[in-house]
Amino acid sequence: MLIPLTCRAVPSFARQLNMQCIACHTEYPLLNEFGRQFKLGGYTLGTGQDAIPLALMLQPSFTHTQAPQAGGAAPGFNDNNNPALTQASIFYAGRLFGPYAGKLFGESEAELANKFGLFLQVTYDGVGKAWTWDNTEFRYADTKTIGGKNVTYGLYLNNNPTLQDPWNSTPAWGYPFTSSHLAPTPAGSPLIANSVSQQVAGAGAYAMIANSLYVDLAGYRTLDQHTQRALGINPDGETQITGLAPYWRIAVVRPVGPGIWEAGAFGLAADTYPGRDQSAGKDRIVDIGLDSQYQESFKQSDVTVMFSWINEHQDWKASQTLGNTSNATDRLWTLKATVSYLFDKTYGLTGQYFMKDGDADPLLYSGSANGSPRSDGFVLQANYLPFNKDGGPKFWSRSNVKLSVQYTFYNRFDGAKANYDGAGANARDNNTLYLEAWIVF
Template sequence: MPSPQASIFAAKVAWPRLATAILLLSALTLIAWPARAVPSFAVQTGQPCQDCHVGGFGPQLTKFGREFKLEGYTKRAGGFTLPFSAMAVASYVRTRENQSAPPAAGFKRNDNLGLDQVSLFVAGGLGSHLGGFVQTTYDGIGKTWSWDNLDLRAVTKTEIKGVDVIFGTSLNNSPGTQDAWNSLPAWGFPYTRSALAPSPSASPLLAGSLAQKAIGLTAYAWINSEFYVEAGAYRSPSQTNLSRLGADPFSPGDIHGLAPYGRAAFQTDLQGGTLELGVFGMRTEINPGRDRSTGATDRYTDLGVDASFIRTLESGDVVTVNGRYIRERQELRASCILSGGSGACADTRLNDLRADASYYWRNKIGATVAVFDTFGPANPVIYPGAPNFKPDSSGVTFQLDGTPFGDGTSPFGPRANIRVGLQYTLYTSFDGARSNYDGAGANASNNNTARAFLWIAY
């Protein structure tokens, strides 16, 4: 393990490189992207990005932004606007030690600079009842195009015994994408990440494994801007359709039948801010790798609780706190049979705990601290790569970012926005252990990752 003096020296060397990378990324992006504005939700509402997003940049929503989403993206300030927008994210990534292999073809084992993604959107409202967005993304690391987030809504407003109620439906392709709070995995911190950085292997199914691999329809009610209830179900598109859409149809497999999803939340004003408390859950049966030869399935039961708090101070500074806990029961009978294991390996648990807190000065310059802990019992069949056969990974992520034009003052027009940031992720355990987690002498801290990113939107 490197000495403390060596670690300090490495940090002194790495951070100037990060600063240089930010300048290079900024220059490259301004050259590559012409200064033109493309209409989006900001143009439709006539509001600057700060009104909908904490820090003046997505996806963390303010109270106003949540209402806009729950109202089906239909609020507008004037007449028709072209519902197109685009964004790009680029990164410089450095890990404490070289990775065992390059993270992708064409990259090095360390010190990588890459274009993470370019996304195109059709996003807007149509009349007072229909709205949504469709996103397609170019993966600059894998060098492939695919469909990305989808959320199409139909809503209506009514009054029941003097209480305002919004009824809505959402057609979406990732459980939680339709949610209005940033405490669930779909829109949780970190809001941007890179495939160039190492990441733990184990996570709950509801934490993104089904993103762009499923299609679902849910119905919800938003009562008096306080109570939220939602229910629906998901299924898998065909192997052919997923392949055409650029998604991997075999990982984690296809949903057997329908997977029910439920969500409830309560939101109220508290201490000058807004507090949300919620529960959510999903039950999914999977044919792993679309293999039906065993006559069995893998069953996942995800149950979670979440909380969120946001407050804007008199100075204009914004404070946010988000947290969630997911407990997943796994009954992996098909995977056990395919692995040649006995039935004893099938029943296990996975726990996932996350929390983050942010402070945004003048809603432009922000600092975020996030902690994460994924843990569960040992299982030599499900986690054969770890010396102790456990899924445990934990650590802390720090982020500093700035969004100078979130108030709509960009020299390229009110529809252009940019965020520049630094992230540092410190691992206290990784894929089962703190030290020698891979059986080849690698320590969790070897994966500590510094990342500089540039995120632009038009």
């Protein structure tokens, strides 16, 4: 059981809508078309049960790596075969004022108040033994008819670039949705790919035009150290975004046969202080991503195909001066191709091929076998959702459980190949078996 950085499948949404989880998801947290519309609407649709929009989540798990990790997988854990309750989360998710807007403000004002929604996650990290704020977003959303076209638009505040995105092909909600924090992971990650999550605050605006064109503009900046510490985040050594880092997103949506196809682009450009050190000036990091998602439901089956590619240009004016990088500039890029299949809303299979590569930089990737960030492999996962159709037992209204077996297989890991002769670093020493129960109620 290991903690994911992200979760958005919460029973408080199901209770607000008075629907089962499958109204918005195939297998949570993967959204279907109705789920995307619910998110675009600011989490406010529905009147549902007369209850405060609270939900809880537990993720017990077990991690086994092909080779033991000397010194232990983390402080207080064994070098292999580690059970853990790595994450417990509390959510306030749905309409900002729950079902009480009319009582608080009167019926006429309630119409406006019910256009504000909130997704707030507070998490106990069982590996780090600390409480932190997790993915958090505040929204205002409404719909208008402009030029004969229906437009859903909104404003938001959040703490993770791409958190607001309605597709699962961008980083914040991308697959794997959960993975072990007690297993080695490749070095190097684009800034936009959860590298600054919970460290930043951003504000933006979005619009979905005629359910065919989505546009989103925002700006992000790193929170000050005192605020981060108060929220449970340790800012020591983090990459600090200075000024306002613009984020942009555009996507087109088209029906293709019986399914829905999305293709888009997104990006983030930031001036940064490496390790919050301002003595040598600023670095410049520019991320540009392309993504696509196709989803189709037929008979008893749901199929989702996702693709994501991110290219990052890194200008190390400050980092090279500080001795953090060997090169003045570097390039890093990542690719993910994922297929998810769910049968009878109960039995799921997901497979992903991933690759990460870029310029060799011995100082930047000091733990790499040859200074290279090259890593690639597969993530295979089988899921069983016993309550997905019926919403859990009667005493556990709208609750759900996902039991998963996940295996991550590496062809390369931080430049190291998969060697069978035992010579040098072996990428497959990092292969990981991960068992998890994802329990939401």
